[in-house]
Amino acid sequence: MPSSAVGRGVPALRYRRALARAAVRAAAAGLPVVPGAWWSTAERRFECDVAGCTRTGPHPVVPAAYGGLGAIAGEGLAAHAIRHPAAVTARWRRAPYAVLVPTGETCDVVDVPASTGRTLALRLDARSELGPVIAAGARWFFLTAPGGRLPAWGGDTLVHGLGSWIMLPPSLGPGGEPAGWLVRPGRTGWYLPTRDAVLRELDGPAVPSQRRYDEALRPA
């Protein structure tokens, strides 16, 4: 399905509806959403509907003045978030937007390699502290409550807080790989463990994310 995600025909329409449903569900659960650029299978890059936008990686679809230099300030992005489900439905009628959630306000995300993610999920589950988890490519994303006291200082774990954002399934990640829920939020009633509870179970240190997918993960 993802290969024809932004193509034509019934699969594309179904996929587009799935994106809109995911955006509405997130908003209804209290997560503000921002429309994101979508992966174009034909062009092998991300596309959006902002006139003159030249960015090729994943990015929020917000006014050019905001994202022009690629410098993303989380507070600024949250100001562009759509919170009302009806407004989300209306916006997602325009294009097959990816579903982005600014972090730092309603949730943070601990972003780890899949190999670390498996261990982390087992440890959190054993403590009844496993919240929603997303897999995309080689990374696992653990949603947490925003904020925390544990420091972040290097390693292959990223913490997405203020100044960053994440993509919700079924958005397509860099290279067109699908993001999927490993633990659906509905299963845990949108329970979010504290960020510290998740970081505490890691063997190594974490760093605050500088959200630069656009530069770092631009498809070759």
Ligand SMILES: [Zn+2]
């Ligand atoms: Zn764009």
